[in-house]
Amino acid sequence: MTKTRNPIGWGYLEDRLEDKQRERILPAIQMFLGGELAEHRPPPDDADVAILRAKLTPPDSLREVIATDHASALLHAAGRSFRDLATLRAGNPVPAPDLVATPRDENELAEVLAWASDQSIAVIPFGGGSSVVGGVNPEGLEDRNGVVSLDLQQLNQVIEVSERDRVVHAQAGILGPDLDAALKPHGLAVRHYPQSYFHSTLGGWVATRGAGHFSTLRAKIEDRVQALSVMLPDGRMVETRPLPASSIGPDPNRLWCGSEGALGVIVDARLRVVADPEHKLSRSVAFDDFPAALEATRAIVQADLWPSQMRVLDPYENLVSGALSGNPGQGALMILGFEGERDRSRDLDDALAIAQDHGGRPNPPADSSGSGAWRDTFFRQPYLRDALLDYALIMDTFETAVPWSALPTFYHEVRQATLDAVNEVGGTGGVTCRVTHAYPDGVCLYFSFYAPGRHDSLVQQWREIRDAGADAVNAGGGTQSHHHAMGRDHQRWAREEIPAAFRGAVRAARQELDPRGIMNPGLWFDT
Numbered sequence: 001m002t003k004t005r006n007p008i009g010w011g012y013l014e015d016r017l018e019d020k021q022r023e024r025i026l027p028a029i030q031m032f033l034g035g036e037l038a039e040h041r042p043p044p045d046d047a048d049v050a051i052l053r054a055k056l057t058p059p060d061s062l063r064e065v066i067a068t069d070h071a072s073a074l075l076h077a078a079g080r081s082f083r084d085l086a087t088l089r090a091g092n093p094v095p096a097p098d099l100v101a102t103p104r105d106e107n108e109l110a111e112v113l114a115w116a117s118d119q120s121i122a123v124i125p126f127g128g129g130s131s132v133v134g135g136v137n138p139e140g141l142e143d144r145n146g147v148v149s150l151d152l153q154q155l156n157q158v159i160e161v162s163e164r165d166r167v168v169h170a171q172a173g174i175l176g177p178d179l180d181a182a183l184k185p186h187g188l189a190v191r192h193y194p195q196s197y198f199h200s201t202l203g204g205w206v207a208t209r210g211a212g213h214f215s216t217l218r219a220k221i222e223d224r225v226q227a228l229s230v231m232l233p234d235g236r237m238v239e240t241r242p243l244p245a246s247s248i249g250p251d252p253n254r255l256w257c258g259s260e261g262a263l264g265v266i267v268d269a270r271l272r273v274v275a276d277p278e279h280k281l282s283r284s285v286a287f288d289d290f291p292a293a294l295e296a297t298r299a300i301v302q303a304d305l306w307p308s309q310m311r312v313l314d315p316y317e318n319l320v321s322g323a324l325s326g327n328p329g330q331g332a333l334m335i336l337g338f339e340g341e342r343d344r345s346r347d348l349d350d351a352l353a354i355a356q357d358h359g360g361r362p363n364p365p366a367d368s369s370g371s372g373a374w375r376d377t378f379f380r381q382p383y384l385r386d387a388l389l390d391y392a393l394i395m396d397t398f399e400t401a402v403p404w405s406a407l408p409t410f411y412h413e414v415r416q417a418t419l420d421a422v423n424e425v426g427g428t429g430g431v432t433c434r435v436t437h438a439y440p441d442g443v444c445l446y447f448s449f450y451a452p453g454r455h456d457s458l459v460q461q462w463r464e465i466r467d468a469g470a471d472a473v474n475a476g477g478g479t480q481s482h483h484h485a486m487g488r489d490h491q492r493w494a495r496e497e498i499p500a501a502f503r504g505a506v507r508a509a510r511q512e513l514d515p516r517g518i519m520n521p522g523l524w525f526d527t
């Protein structure tokens, strides 16, 4: 069955939470909130969401690949952050692309770019549209002659699977599950599972420097990019050489990893993949508190054990996510996963021993109260967020990374600043945190916050909380994003994070590759 993308919500319309599922969860939400939710207000009909756009006339030669209808423009008007979804429901006209181009091959892609260049029309590459940082939103582009959303979903072929090199070469618009399906017969897998796995693309992962399933070693997608093909706005193709490593100057792949559509269109990528693991093991470990669990995490990653997954929930996250699946957790919880071609039970035993040295209490292997329950909640969360938006619940996340030496102070300060803002805005609510990725020198902390909002001012309320969290991250020396990218939303803080000379170098690279400035303008250090 072909499913329909929800133009103003997460994922597919067919997979939305059913009323009875929502009703089952509401009491737990009310309990954690310690306050009342606003009245239920269903989302508007798509057709009633007003969009702002100019009228552009595409050349006849492109008519077959260009859509001008309201539904297409609406679907491409925003990513899928809380801000995006709340904005789409707010009742004000939303900036949208004037046209949506969906080229079917590289020739059509070149033609779209040539037309846009010629007419000084902004082009915003669009993979799955799951950006949570304002990466695909045509905002602040009123000075352009128009905006085209460049949907890459038709460039979705697997070009080659090299079993020998363990590399897949595929077009950028392919979705996560389709890439894995092509690898399965070869006994290979990407095993890159962002929470947006079903709705994000290879090109989007690379363009945002995303992260997924692996918590160590292969955490970031840029470490797995072997080579890229990028089309510049003048139609030139840049192809980097497939190499396992090189020291011939700065790495060209790294210029486009994280380029967020601003340095050309990633047309295809060669990605290092892994053998579909024969062995998978997981255990959860209970800790009295988060600092003890963090110390155990550090000791495990510094012991060269490289767990494939290492999620560490602070007590608030453990309580809330457990309760949503009917089993509230106490204290902090570490979820350890080891997978691979060989049996990794010895690594798991060593990691468990280290965890015990730090006060951890391993749960029995079959205990599903830890890992399984948490994973289910994780994948359903975006649909839950939509359902709770009907009650004006502010529910969002932000992620950062810091060195171990900044912890646990950084955690406490960012959490407290965010919690203060939550209480200021909603009168009640909560902030939770989990470790999602761990490195020998530091860790990625992923914060979630929730507060009761008001239907008429959700975006402003969200912004107050989000800004407080971002300010605290900045003050503590963390990055504004470990894997969600900069987008339009993080520019204010990114300016402080990135040295001025490097910002200048990026601007110069942009001038060289895109002299007319049509590629995703307004992003990065333009202003």
Ligand SMILES: Cc1cc2nc3c(=O)[nH]c(=O)nc-3n(C[C@H](O)[C@H](O)[C@H](O)COP(=O)(O)OP(=O)(O)OC[C@H]3O[C@@H](n4cnc5c(N)ncnc54)[C@H](O)[C@@H]3O)c2cc1C
Pocket: 079, 080, 081, 124, 125, 126, 127, 128, 129, 130, 131, 132, 135, 136, 152, 172, 173, 193, 194, 195, 196, 199, 200, 201, 202, 203, 204, 205, 206, 207, 208, 209, 210, 211, 212, 259, 260, 261, 262, 264, 265, 266, 267, 382, 483, 484, 485, 520
């Ligand atoms: C519920 C939810 C959960 C998420 N979980 C994760 C997670 O676990 N890990 C994670 O890393 N991210 C996560 N994200 C963020 C998002 O899914 C990632 O940033 C993802 O990599 C974006 O891929 P996409 O194909 O949807 O790209 P899009 O959202 O379409 O685009 C993202 C940016 O990349 C540019 N772009 C896209 N394709 C190309 C291309 N071919 N060439 C040049 N530029 C391009 C766009 O212009 C834009 O700036 C999540 C988002 C949501 C909504």
